[in-house]
Amino acid sequence: MSSQFPVVVIPGDGIGPEVTKATLKVLDAAGAPLEYIEKQAGLAALEQGDDVMPQDTVDSVRKHHVALKGPCTTPVGKGFTSVNVQLRKKLHLFAAIRPVRSLEGVPTRFENVDLVIVRENTEGLYSGIENEVAPGIVTSLKVATENGTERIARRAFQYIQNRDRKHLTVFHKANIMKMSDGLFLKSVEKIHGAEFPSLPYDTQIIDAGCMKLVQDPTKYDVLLMENFYGDVVSDLAAGLVGGLGVVPGSNIGHEDAVFEAVHGSAPDIAGKGIANPLALLMSGVMMLNHLNETTGEQSFKDAAENIKAAYNKTLADDQKTGDLGGSLSTDQFADAIIKRLA
Structure with a gap:
């Protein structure tokens, strides 16, 4: 140059x-x-x-x-x-x-951790839409859009493809937030089927996923999730390596x-x-x-x-x-x- x-x-x-x-x-x-x-x-x-x-x-x-x-x-x-x-x-x-990866010279209870967290960065609860609807009552709006969920799903699959990673796991809470997290899962399925059908992925409810993550983080490769989940889980994962x-x-x-x-x-x-x-x-x-x-x-x-x-x-x-x-x-x-x- x-x-x-x-x-x-x-x-x-x-x-x-x-x-x-x-x-x-x-x-x-x-x-x-x-x-x-x-x-x-x-x-x-x-x-x-x-x-x-x-x-x-x-x-x-x-x-x-x-x-x-x-x-x-x-x-x-x-x-x-x-x-x-x-x-x-x-x-x-x-x-x-x-x-997130283990580093020689930084001892922790886990070894050989090598995972990547892909977090949607602009929507979800961090949209910042909050209102006091009555004295002592505050609401926060969780936002999920088709465009936003599809583009982050595409980026996650692209990352796996370009970096020669092996597997995508999607953390969600669609059993409770059926519309917002449900849309997230539908978008992942759509992008996978249309653009990356050969790349393996699975889904896990986030609370169970977090338990499994701290039991054995080496079982995971690339994790995809919405904004708030990604903020919490990325810090949790950092704790696994120092x-x-x-x-x-x-x-x-x-x-x-x-x-x-x-x-x-x-x-x-x-x-x-x-x-x-x-x-x-x-x-x-x-x-x-x-x-x-x-x-x-x-x-x-x-x-x-x-x-x-x-x-x-x-x-x-x-x-x-x-x-x-x-x-x-x-x-x-x-x-x-x-x-x-x-």
């Missing part, structure tokens, strides 16, 4: 700027041909006198189509709407892809893609230099693979494979941050990865 590829970088707030800085340091050291365009969102944007989700930030992602985003604080029970939800809706990022600090996340639409650490902004440790940048770095690797797929540029894939091998080796060598039982600072962990780059 003769020039660098522009990507929008949204550091976020709390520990966001620290883990973002460390991540970009590793990306640069690996030779990823990237040009960073920094934009703000969340509390960082508010502190600059802007809106929590500045239009300039949204427009920049629309222009360049790819963003890497650090964590942003979301108030609980009050205040502004989640920055993540706003960004997904404004950019029509309808598919959240979250790989927590949110060791899993990446991506939000994909037809035109734009945002890659992000799925953990919180951890304001209690912000500025201390001890945050683990691995989740955002892993998301950066997902971003590089996405760029390789969309541009055909081999250097993105080479950098992604180099970084992945380096952080795997770093963890295997017991070089870790405090949350994983080690003693390295944010920058020291990044430097340890850089030393192991090919």
Whole structure:
């Protein structure tokens, strides 16, 4: 590639700027041909006198189509709407892809976990349609559309086909929510029959599925579910391999893609230099693979494979941050990865 590829970088707030800085340091050291365009969102944007989700930030992602985003604080029970939800809706990022795998050097009660959660990202209970219909009575509207359920089903089957995965399992609660989750299942069946008849899939009621997931996660390959279920199950699955600090996340639409650490902004440790940048770095690797797929540029894939091998080796060598039982600072962990780059 003769020039660098522009990507929008949204550091976020709390520990966001620290883990973002460390991540970009590793990306640069690996030779990823990237040009960073920094934009703000969340509390960082508010502190600059802007809106929590500045239009300039949204427009920049629309222009360049790819963003890497650090964590942003979301108030609980009050205040502004989640920055993540706003960004997904404004950019029509309808598919959240979250790989979850065991890492050498991060011991848990399970081994050989290697699953992917595909979550519908714009509908369901997270549509944000809530009303106080009478004093002390609040309703939340769960939204499911034919278009929304069909496109996420298609994306899940495409993921299996393109990544040489083996099997899709659909989590649902259609025995109770017969219309909304029923539509979800009908859409999966329709897309499977019309476009992917050779790919195997099955369905499971989500409560039973969660029980089986924590009994033996190695029984699952790719899991598909609606928005709220996907949020809960992806965090649950992260707990099987060491927590949110060791899993990446991506939000994909037809035109734009945002890659992000799925953990919180951890304001209690912000500025201390001890945050683990691995989740955002892993998301950066997902971003590089996405760029390789969309541009055909081999250097993105080479950098992604180099970084992945380096952080795997770093963890295997017991070089870790405090949350994983080690003693390295944010920058020291990044430097340890850089030393192991090919």
